[in-house]
Amino acid sequence: MKRSQKKQVSILSFTPNGKNLSQEVAKALQDRGYEVEQAVKCKGQPDSISVSLVEWTRERFFRKDALIYIGATGIAVRGIAPFVESKCTDPAVLVLDERGTYCIPLLSGHLGGANAMAREIQEDLGSRAILTTGTDVNQKWAVDVFARENHLWISDMELAKDISARILRGEQIRILIEEGGMAEGFEQREEIALLWENKEAGSLEEDGTEAKEKEEKSRQPILPHIYIGTRRPYPEKSVLCLVPRTVVAGIGCRKDTPYLLIEKAIEEALQEACLWKASLGKLTSITEKAEEAGILEYCEKNRLGWETYPARQLQALEGQFTESAFVRQTVGVGNVCERSAVCGLGEEGRGDASLLLRKQAANGVTVALAGGRWRVRFEAG
Incomplete structure (x- = not known):
C-alpha cells in the first residue's frame, strides 16, 4: 500500500x-x-x-x-x-x-x-x-521552502524563523548532513556552509577550512545551525533538525494486538535508536498481517505507508537476521520484523547492514528499524 x-x-x-x-x-x-x-x-x-x-x-x-x-x-x-x-x-x-x-x-x-x-x-x-516574504524579496535561501521541497519535517519553527532572520542579517548558516546522507545541486553561496558528518573521525568536514580553523582555535566543537538527518544527535533547543521520512519499521505481532501496544512498541524502538518519530515513513510486515487492525490504525493516525510481503520474499533476503524456529514454523520465515523492514527500503536496502535497530520484543510485538540512503536537493545558488 x-x-x-x-x-x-x-x-x-x-x-x-x-x-x-x-x-x-x-x-x-x-x-x-x-x-x-x-x-x-x-x-x-x-x-x-x-x-x-x-x-x-x-x-x-x-x-x-x-x-x-x-x-x-x-x-x-x-x-x-x-x-x-x-x-x-x-x-x-x-x-x-x-x-x-x-x-x-x-x-x-x-x-x-x-x-x-x-x-x-x-x-x-x-x-x-x-x-x-523576506527571503524571496532578497533572493536568499529559505529553510522552510527547502524543507517543503525535500519533504523534511521541521523540528522547531521558532528556530527556523531565527535562521531566516540570521540569513537576512547577512550571517552564514552551517548545515550538517548526517553521515550516509547525500546533497545534490549545491552551489557555493555566501549564506550557507555545507558540512558532512564523519562519526568515525568524530568530527565535521567542510568544503574549505574555515570551520576547522575556528574549532582548533576555540578547542571546542563548532555546532551546526541545521542538522539534516534521522537521528537526534543535538539538544533540540540549540540546533534545528530537518528530518527525512525514510526510516522503515518492520513489525510482527499476535493477532488482534491492541493499538496502544503497537504504538508503545514502535515509539520505544525509535527512542532506543535515538531516531525522530518524524523519520518514520512506513510500516512493513508479512502478508498475513495485512489486515491487522491495530497496525492499520497506527498507520492511519500517523499518515504512514503500510506494505506487506509474502514469506518467500522475506526469506530470500541475504544477511544475518535474528531467527526464531517458532516464527518459522508458524509463518514460514524465521524473522518477520527485521526482514520486512529491509524489504521496505526497496532498492536502498542493503541486507542486514541497513538495520538501525534489530528485533525488539515486548507484549507480543516485535519491531525492527531499517534506514536506507537518502538525499536532499538544493536549489541553484
Missing part, C-alpha cells in the same frame, strides 16, 4: 469575469497535476453557491491544500480570518484580481506552497506573482 494523493485546490470567484478566470486557473493547475474544484458566489449566476463566504471557507480550510479567491484581497481576508492557526498547518491561500493581473500569496507562502503556486500561475497565465 503506497500513499500518493494529488494536491487539492478550491477556487472561489465572485463575478462573471472572475468565473472565466477561475476556469483558466483550474485548467492550468490540472495540467500540473492538481485536483481542482471551482465555485462562484455571484448574484445572477445560475450556479452561484448559497452558503456564506465564511461557511464555504470553513468547509475547506482544514481539508484542502490550497484555497484561491478571485476578487478583492479584503474578501479573502474576511473569509479565512476565523480559521488561521499556524504556518505549519494552514493551507496555501492566494488571491487573484478578476483580470488576472496580479497573484498574491496571502498565507503559507513557504510551507504551504503558496509562493510556488503563485509562480506557477505567473508562468502559465502571465499573472504577476506578488511575493512579500
Whole structure:
C-alpha cells in the first residue's frame, strides 16, 4: 500500500469575469497535476453557491491544500480570518484580481506552497506573482521552502524563523548532513556552509577550512545551525533538525494486538535508536498481517505507508537476521520484523547492514528499524 494523493485546490470567484478566470486557473493547475474544484458566489449566476463566504471557507480550510479567491484581497481576508492557526498547518491561500493581473500569496507562502503556486500561475497565465516574504524579496535561501521541497519535517519553527532572520542579517548558516546522507545541486553561496558528518573521525568536514580553523582555535566543537538527518544527535533547543521520512519499521505481532501496544512498541524502538518519530515513513510486515487492525490504525493516525510481503520474499533476503524456529514454523520465515523492514527500503536496502535497530520484543510485538540512503536537493545558488 503506497500513499500518493494529488494536491487539492478550491477556487472561489465572485463575478462573471472572475468565473472565466477561475476556469483558466483550474485548467492550468490540472495540467500540473492538481485536483481542482471551482465555485462562484455571484448574484445572477445560475450556479452561484448559497452558503456564506465564511461557511464555504470553513468547509475547506482544514481539508484542502490550497484555497484561491478571485476578487478583492479584503474578501479573502474576511473569509479565512476565523480559521488561521499556524504556518505549519494552514493551507496555501492566494488571491487573484478578476483580470488576472496580479497573484498574491496571502498565507503559507513557504510551507504551504503558496509562493510556488503563485509562480506557477505567473508562468502559465502571465499573472504577476506578488511575493512579500523576506527571503524571496532578497533572493536568499529559505529553510522552510527547502524543507517543503525535500519533504523534511521541521523540528522547531521558532528556530527556523531565527535562521531566516540570521540569513537576512547577512550571517552564514552551517548545515550538517548526517553521515550516509547525500546533497545534490549545491552551489557555493555566501549564506550557507555545507558540512558532512564523519562519526568515525568524530568530527565535521567542510568544503574549505574555515570551520576547522575556528574549532582548533576555540578547542571546542563548532555546532551546526541545521542538522539534516534521522537521528537526534543535538539538544533540540540549540540546533534545528530537518528530518527525512525514510526510516522503515518492520513489525510482527499476535493477532488482534491492541493499538496502544503497537504504538508503545514502535515509539520505544525509535527512542532506543535515538531516531525522530518524524523519520518514520512506513510500516512493513508479512502478508498475513495485512489486515491487522491495530497496525492499520497506527498507520492511519500517523499518515504512514503500510506494505506487506509474502514469506518467500522475506526469506530470500541475504544477511544475518535474528531467527526464531517458532516464527518459522508458524509463518514460514524465521524473522518477520527485521526482514520486512529491509524489504521496505526497496532498492536502498542493503541486507542486514541497513538495520538501525534489530528485533525488539515486548507484549507480543516485535519491531525492527531499517534506514536506507537518502538525499536532499538544493536549489541553484
